[in-house]
Amino acid sequence: MESLIIDCDPGVDDMVAILLAHHVANVKGIVTVSGNVPVDTTTKNALLATELLQSDTPVYQGSAQPLESEPVHSAHVHGSDGLGGVPRIEHRRRPKAKDGVDFLLEEPTPDDWIVALGPLTNVASAIRRDPSWVNRIRGISLMGGSTTVGNITPTAEFNVYADPEAAACVFESGASIQMCGLNLTHQLLITDETIKELQGIDSDLAQFVTPMLNFLLYRMEALVGRRYAAMHDPCAVLAVTHPALFNFEKQSVHVELCGTLTRGMTVCDQRTTRRREQPNVQVALEIDAETARSLVIGSLKSP
Secondary structure: OOEEEEEEOOOHHHHHHHHHHHHHOEEEEEEEOOOOOOHHHHHHHHHHHHHHHOOOOOEEEOOOOOOOOOOOOOHHHHOOOOOOOOOOOOOOOOOEOOOHHHHHHHOOOOOEEEEEOOOOHHHHHHHHHOHHHHHHOOEEEEEOOOOOOOOOOOOEOHHHHHOHHHHHHHHOOOOOEEEEOHHHHOOOEEOHHHHHHHHOOOOHHHHHHHHHHHHHHHHHHHHHOOOOEEOHHHHHHHHHHOHHHEEEEEEEEEEOOOOOOOOOEEEEEOOOOOOOOOOOEEEEEEEOHHHHHHHHHHOOOOO
């Protein structure tokens, strides 16, 4: 079973990814970051996930703002609490006193994957403090970027746009990186049929997740006129635990920092000529969406 440290900004699909990760891997810790909602809220949501799972996985609060820019949030998609306003379970869990970046620097072993599901502020902060850190982890599996279009701007995906300097640092770090961008995650969709399937599952996890995902469908319908939503973050978990579900291609990926129209764009060199740049990222291009969806739903059948 793979060993993971999850860096995240829960977020509806982050919550699903956390629940999935505990079902298919050994999760050594969760680090939170500002992203979908402010970091105090993402931390509360991560703690709630461990309560739902009745897990002793430690939670560490990380960065409250990007490296060099102002915070960007996504409450218009996830709701002001990040979870679509679903009723919360009362608990007394608290984050650990240690800073999240300190945990990232001190805890990982060469067997550990960092699964980064939000802006890459914490990961980049660790690299800036110790560039050799990337040689002491197995790799970074991230949800972010795109080989095609963006979702926060025409060219930029949210996680990279929210802290492009951090993303640039990570992509240039020499780490072993797997990227699940929008081109990939938009293949793993939930619909009203998914909601019906979840409603038939008698478990606390399914009962919690169902209204949260239903909220997301309503938000997508209001925002873009469609009642389906991508499960972005579970892809980065499955890319580690079930790599056979994916088709990867090694590409050169860099982040645009200065373009008036393209700041936060992941520039992926997909040329077939000899001028193609030296690749630095395993880019996921295809996923067996049906099997992946079954794994996600199966992870919610636990009591």
